[in-house]
Amino acid sequence: MITYLLFIVGFYVLVKGAELLIKGSVSVAKKFNVPSIVIGLTIVAFGTSLPEFVVSFIAGLKGNSGIAIGNVLGSNIVNIFFILGISSIIRDIKSGKETVCKQIPFSFFVIFLTGSLLSINSVLGIKFYGLTRFNGAIMLFFFFLYMLYTIKLSKSMELKEYAEEKKQENVLNAVILIIIGLTGLILGGEWIVRGAVKIAAMFNIDQTVIGLTIVAIGTSLPELATSVVAVCKKEDDIAIGNIIGSNIFNVLWILGFTSLICPIPFNKSLNFDIFMTAFASLLLFVFMYSGKKYTLKRWHGITMIFIYICYIYYLIIK
16 A cells, blocks of 8 residues: 555655756746746756656666666657647647657657667677667767757747746745755655556566556656646647657657666567657657648547557557
8 A cells, every 4th residue: 555655646746846846946047147048948848857867767776677768668658649649639739840840850760769779789799688878878969969959949040038027036945946856856756666666566567567657657747737738828839849859858868868877778578669659759740741731630639549548558468
């Protein structure tokens, strides 16, 4: 009973910790006159991926690679098939050419890169099947290039700055929020990993399946909330950009950093999930590029939800 309780509470503490960390970090950034665009591209962008990062990093350090990798791949699959599926059912989502023709293909590239690195390791005769420290360094290099591209893109676009209240930011309160937020992230991540391992053992379920489903859905709650609210407010670019950006962060930043610190062994059964992650990005591109005005329609969303249900069913019977 305590295991289930800590597992559920862990998700709440994890998400709440991420919110407090973002709030505190933004306050400190404003205090020192950091531009809004920099805050958006760094603090907020990292913030929505913090739950996945903490869970995967802790799982990797503890040797629970199934949860570490399953969480990342599962979150990316959830993000596109489920979250964008739900969002587009609420209302048709329109996006810009830049997002559809560059950002979505890049999200496909990063998962292709992951699969390629695993294959290259095998060709080179490396007995360790997984992501090595060298692989992690390569992924972080591409992450750095992506951040440079994003910053360059933001500067080339006409950005509308939101009016900010002219008030004195209390640094002490902000630092307290950051500390509480980090504590929440660490505790929440620890409880989730511990609970997931015990639940998998209790029901004789592979840790990878737990990571691909329950843990992945739980750590994707910030993306779900952000995208649904954005769609309701007719902020389509935020709804799409939030998901695509999170998927790129999840693979390049989380898997890259985790494997750089601690090499991550891959179970070859995950090759199918890598394929599903790549397929999700490819299908999203086809849906939005083939239609008029780069639009994700309701029937697209229904199709994506159906595919996700079939995927979960496959994991269960497997």
